[in-house]
Amino acid sequence: MLYEHKSSLRPRAGAVSNTAALQALVRSLSLQIRSGNELWAYQQVNAAIDQFMTPFKPRSVLGSPFIRSDMLSRTRYDRFFPELLVEAGPRNEPGKYYGSPAACHSVYQVLFGSEISEPVLFDVTGICSRNEREVSAESGRLRHFSMRELVVLGPEQYCESMKKQVYDAQLQFCKEVLDIDFKVVVASDPFCGADATLQKAAQIMEERKLEFVIDLPGVGELAFSSLNTHGSLFTDGFEMHSSRHKLVSFCLAWGIDRIALILASQGRLREPAQHD
Numbered sequence: 001m002l003y004e005h006k007s008s009l010r011p012r013a014g015a016v017s018n019t020a021a022l023q024a025l026v027r028s029l030s031l032q033i034r035s036g037n038e039l040w041a042y043q044q045v046n047a048a049i050d051q052f053m054t055p056f057k058p059r060s061v062l063g064s065p066f067i068r069s070d071m072l073s074r075t076r077y078d079r080f081f082p083e084l085l086v087e088a089g090p091r092n093e094p095g096k097y098y099g100s101p102a103a104c105h106s107v108y109q110v111l112f113g114s115e116i117s118e119p120v121l122f123d124v125t126g127i128c129s130r131n132e133r134e135v136s137a138e139s140g141r142l143r144h145f146s147m148r149e150l151v152v153l154g155p156e157q158y159c160e161s162m163k164k165q166v167y168d169a170q171l172q173f174c175k176e177v178l179d180i181d182f183k184v185v186v187a188s189d190p191f192c193g194a195d196a197t198l199q200k201a202a203q204i205m206e207e208r209k210l211e212f213v214i215d216l217p218g219v220g221e222l223a224f225s226s227l228n229t230h231g232s233l234f235t236d237g238f239e240m241h242s243s244r245h246k247l248v249s250f251c252l253a254w255g256i257d258r259i260a261l262i263l264a265s266q267g268r269l270r271e272p273a274q275h276d
Contacts, residue, residue, distance in 0.1 A: 002210065003184040005175050041260040042146065046125075049148055049254060052173045053123050056166075058150060063106035063126025066097050071109050074237035077101065080191050080199065086129040086143065099129025103147040104251050108238045111153070116235075116242050119154030119162070146256035153235060155245035163250050167227060170212070170252060174225075180214055180262060187211040187223070214262055224258040227251075 066088050072078045078085065081101070089097030100106065103126030111120075128147045152162050174182050187209045188200040203209055212225040228251050234240075235247035 001183050001185050003171065005171075005183070006181050041264060042256060045254075045256050045259045045263070046148065048173075048177050049256075051177060052169060053150065055169070056121055056150060058121035058123040061107060061110075061122050061124045063100060063103045063124050064109075065100055065127045065129070067100045067105050067109065069096055069098060071105065071112075071238075072098060072101075075108075075233055076237075080196075081189070083192055084130045084132075084190070086131050088129075099144070100126060101128055101130050102126075102253070103128060103149045104151045104234075104253070107151050108234050111240055112238045114240050116153060116240050116247055117244075119152065119158050121153075122149075122151040124149045124151055142257060145258075147253055148256055149251045149253045151249065151251045153240070153247060153249040155242070156248050159248050159250055163227070163229065166250075166252050167210075170225065170227065174212060178259070178263070180266070182212050182214050182224075185211050185213055187226070216262060216265055219261075219265075222258060222262070223255075224262060225252065225254045228253065 069078065072085075084101060086099040087095065087097070088099050103124045104122075106126060107122045107124055125146070125148045127144060129144050132143050150166065152159055152166070154162070171184075174180065186204055186207050188203045189209065191199040206229075208229040208231075210227040211223040212227075213221050213223050216222045230249045230251070232246065232248050234249050240247050
């Protein structure tokens with residue numbers, strides 16, 4: 001564990017603490033149809049992240065819910081995580097399109113083959129799809145979910161410095177804006193295949209993935225955000241180039257639905273405004 005914070009606030013009146021209520025909220029969120037309390041919770045979480053984004057002045061992007069298979073193969077996602085892929089697209093073209101597994105993929109598709117002369121930052125929002133085996137309040141997992149990311153691309157030295165700034169800002173955001181109990185842990189992605197163990201070990205050893213985790217009653221430990229160091233995986237895979245620097249990237253991702261679930265479980269969301 002790299003860091004731990006204990007909130008001074010306790011769960012408030014209106015907290016969603018029983019499993020049945022959490023399951024109902026998970027079902028509502030999984031439909032990706034926002035109305036009433038679900039829409040209001042979604043908007044509140046995004047408004048909070050807006051505050052985080054403002055100092056970094058990123059370019060806003062609405063990500064595509066789909067990605068072509070040839071784009072996924074550029075980062076070996078289809079090799080490393082085949083079990084998570086959700087097929088989409090025309091019936092006469094099976095395997096050509098998938099639901100986008102992460103919001104940041106939209107940015108890399110747009111920048112394919114680009115000359116990157118200056119660092120670039122993006123605020124990306126997207127609907128993502130992953131073939132999670134267990135979808136329930138107990139697991140806190142959804143097959144279709146909303147993700148928001150700060151994506152940073154640029155020279156190695158710039159990205160290393162910026163990553164430290166982003167990490168510090170995220171700690172402050174989680175403590176002061178969300179004000180929840182959380183800890184930061186070194187984690188790994190669910191790699192598949194013959195070299196899965198090696199891939200996980202390397203990711204953990206190099207601390208390429210840091211997760212922000214809460215212990216949610218009725219659910220257990222749940223990661224609601226992650227800081228991911230890509231190195232040149234995406235910049236090389238999508239053939240970005242610079243005449244002066246080696247290009248790398250990293251991202252900070254938030255699971256909007258999970259944060260809404262966490263705040264609702266603690267009665268931390270304001271009551272929606274009443275309109276006549």
